[in-house]
Structures are given as structure tokens and as C-alpha cells.
Amino acid sequence: MALRGSPAPLLPARGRSLGRPKRLVVATLAALAGVLAAPLPSRSQPANDALNRYAATAPLALSAAGGGLQRVALPLAVLQASRSAAWADVRIFNAAGEPVPLAWAGAPAADTPPPREVALPRFDWPGAVDGAASAPAPLTLRLRADGAVLDVQSGAAVAASAAASDPAAPTARAWLLDLQPLGRERPAALRLAWAAPAQGLERRAAVQASADAQSWEDVGIATLVDVPGADAASAALRQPRIALSGLTPQHRYLRLVVRGGVFNLQGVVAELAVPVAAEAGLDSARFTLQADGERAWRLDAGALLPASLLQVNLAEDNAVAPLRVLRRAEGRVGRGDAPWLPVALLTAYRFQRDGSTLQAPAQPLDGALARQWRLELDARVPPPAAPPQATLWWRAPQVVFAARGGAPFTLAVGREKAAAVALPLPTVLPGWEAGAEHRLPVATVGALAAQSAAPRGVLDSLRDAPADQRRQWLLWGLLVAAVGVLGGLAWRLGREMKGKDGEG
Secondary structure, three states: OOOOOOHHHHHHHHHHHHHHHHHHHHHHHHHHHHHHHOOOOOOOOOOOOOHHHOOEEEEEEOOOOOOOEEEEEOOHHHHHHOOOHHHOOOEEEOOOOOEOOEEEOOOOOOOOOOOEEEEOOEEEOOOOOOOOOOOOOOEEEEEOOOOOEEEEEEOOHHHHHHHHHOOOOOOEEEEEEEOHHHOOOOOOEEEEEEOOOOOOEEEEEEEEEEOOOOOOEEEEEEEEEEEEOOOOOOEEEEEOEEEOOOOOOOOOEEEEEEEOOOOOEEEEEEEEOOOHHHOOOEEEEEEEOEEOOOOEEEEEEEEEEEEEEEEEEOOOOOEEEEEEEEEEOOOOOOOOOOOEEEEEEEEEEEEEEOOEEEEOOOEEOOOOEEEEEEEEEOOOOOOOOOOOEEEEEEEOOEEEEEOOOOOOEEEEEOOOOOOOOOOOHHHHOOOOOOOHHHHOOEOEEOOOEEOOOOOOOHHHHHHHOOHHHHHHHHHHHHHHHHHHHHHHHHHHHHHHHHHHHHHO
16 A cells, blocks of 8 residues: 555646646647737728728718719818828718728829910021021111010121122021010920922021020020922921920020021911919919928928929029929838939029019929928029928829718728728729719818827737737737746646645
8 A cells, every 4th residue: 555645646646737737838829829820800891990080080062963973182181181101091981970982083184285376576687697506696686665676687797798699599597586475484395387398308407595686595406307298288297396495584585597408487486385274183282391401491291292293482582593303202201211212403583574573484293192302402502591482283182982871971081001992993983984083073072170089999900010010919929828828837836736745
């Protein structure tokens, strides 16, 4: 008979006491790993998408034209209130608090108005024009009271008489073009008209600009082509356009020189750029630039904007500022190490002329999404006394939505890392064809009001966390669980050992 307290009967009991906790540890860790590793609810279909989850709301008035499908353009205030990438937190709720199906509208078809054209007065250049395009002899201009040219005479009478006595056909001809009919505007190009010879022609054309008709600088060059067609009344190919660059408000006259043979000029038309105001469908806002060093400024629009035009507005009269424009890389807004990407070079100016203010036109941009821009001043120019301002133009993003449920409808925005719920446009708009969404009735957004958003739950935090952070949480969870279970096991074994010692 075994002695009481001998180890023989204790070994099976201890084995039994250890086996159950071991199995408990393994089962607990496996269950915890399964729970943490299980896929979270899909972010594309949030189950708790409610109006109180968003930081700002605005009433949405449907168009009187009616219809179950409508579209709405998002104003700047809505874009600035967004807290998710690519405005993924924009929602529309009906009266029952249900989110309605929506999709992003595509870009509207380009409807650029044709350039405006103004005929320019032209005057034959007095005297010969040499083929080397050297500086012409000084001119004497007879002007009308409003500044228009009435007559052109050369100061080199000898050259004029020599040209008249030369019976050979000139290899180069020149004309003075008066820009007075354009007022303060300057042409982007010239379009020429000429009498087409039966055999066609190919000529070299150059354009120079001057403020006083005495000193000249090159502003354009082109090859003029006229290829005859099947009949004398038509042309198979004609290239009459000369693009111009570098013109400023001080340039008052143009000199057109055509070389290569006889050229019977019949007319010159100036092409004027379409004003910014004529660009339909663009929103705009003016921003005060913040100093970013001694010779640079920063523009923060407060929202990602697909900017297509930028105009710099100087505060001082008779000032010129050559600038380099850069933008912060998309998707990295707010990070100190985000790179600046060069966008364009522009020259801002502000002059007083004839009692009015003349400013540099807007600079076209590529429409890429950006929130921050940086303007760097040319090192050769002293900084202005007052910081400039800048105006941005962009095409407001538009949302197409199904007006499901009862009114009133509410637009909501302002939720961190919100799920992207926008559907493909053909899903929301049956029978969709390119541009069809822009024919839908237009709803109107009211004033945006802030509200206290409901706090995020644990599931929201898990759902919104990136994959690497979820893995980190999984490892920490497993570690904490293992420590807890092992601690419990040690405590239980300690009690059992203490009980056995007491019995002994």
C-alpha cells in the first residue's frame, strides 16, 4: 500500500491538471487568431453609414424639372470639408436617413469657343527689306488723334528710291501692322489671306514687335503654304497661321516680313485668346498667398482641386514678377517631406494705362488634383512690398444620384477614411452614353453647417486601419492573450502545488 503523499499517485493527477490548461491555451490562442485574422466587413458597403457620422451637412434642393436621377456640383465649401481621399466621404441621405446610390459624373465635353478675330490695319513697308532681316530704317508715322496709324514714311529716302528703280521682283516684302484696334489686348496669332497663284506657293514669314516702330524684336515665325486643289476655286492645303509669343502691352506695332518670292497680301486678322470669363462651367476663388521664405509664397486651397487656370494678382502698380509655379504631389498633402513638382513658368504684371488696370492673363494648368501650390520669384527681381494674391479656376466635381425615398435630401461630408461607395456611372444611369449625365436636372446645395460627428467604434477603427497596422494589432493581441493565459495557468498550478504541500 502506497504511502500517503508519495509521488506515485501524484504524477497522474499533475498530468491531468497540466493537460487541461495546455489545451485551453492552445484553444484560446487559436480562437483569438481566427477572430483577429478574419476579414473585416467590406469597406465598400459600410453597415453603419448614418448621417450623424459626418462632420458637416447641407440641405439639397431637387430640381423643379423632377426625375429620379439628378446631378449636383460640389461647391468649394464641400470640397474643403472633405476628410477622405478623392472626396470618398461625400454622401446623400433621404428623409429616412438612408444613403442613396450615387456616381461621379465624367468631365463634360470640351466646348471651347472659337478664337475672336479682329482685322488689323496694314501699311506697305517703305523701302527695301534685305534678306538678312537686319534692323529696318527708322520710320516716320502719321497718327490719328486716337493713336491709329494714318501713314508710314521711311527715314531712308535713298533706300526707297533705290527700291522703286529696281525692276526685279522683290524676294522679300514687309508690312507694318497697327495693333490700335485691339485696345489693351494682344494677339495670340496672325492669320493671313493672300491671292493664291495657280501653281501654289511656299513662303517664309516672320513677325517682329515694337513699342515705338524704331527698335524691333522677334515674336513669331512660320512657313506659309498654299497647295492648289483639283479646281482653281479650291485649295487642297493652306497654312495661313503665324503663332505669336512674347508680346506685352507695351508692344504697339508689328512688322510682317514674307520672303521667298512674290506674295500678294490681301488681309491680316489677329486671333485673340478667349477670356477667362468665357470659360463656361468653371468655379473660381481668390486666395491670399502666405510667405514661404523671402522670395516664395504658398497657396493652400484647403481642398484638393482640379485647377485648370491660375492668375497671380500683384498688389502694386507698374510691377512685374517672373514666377516659377510648383504644386505638392497628390496624395501626400500635409506631409512635410512631400515633394514639390514644377508646373509652369509665368510672368505676373500690373500696369496702369488710360485710367484702367492691366493685369497678366491667367496661366493654364493641367487640371491635376492638388491642394497646395508654391510660387517662387525670379532671383533677378526684387520682392514686392506687399504679398500678392492668386485666383484659381477649376471645374467643380459633379455627383449623379438616384433620388430614392422621400424628401428632404441632405448632402453629408467630413468623415475620416470613409469607404468609397460611388458606383460606376452606367450602373446609376441606365443606357448611359458619354456626356448623358450632363443633361440631367441640376440639384442645388444649400449652406454647409457643421455638426458633432458620432464617435468611431472599435469596428470602425479596425475597418479603417491599414493592413500593416492590423497585422501589428494581431501580434500584440496574441502576445497579450498568451501572457494572460499563461499567467492564469501559473496561478492555478501554484494553488494546486500549495494545496498538495498543505496535505503533505
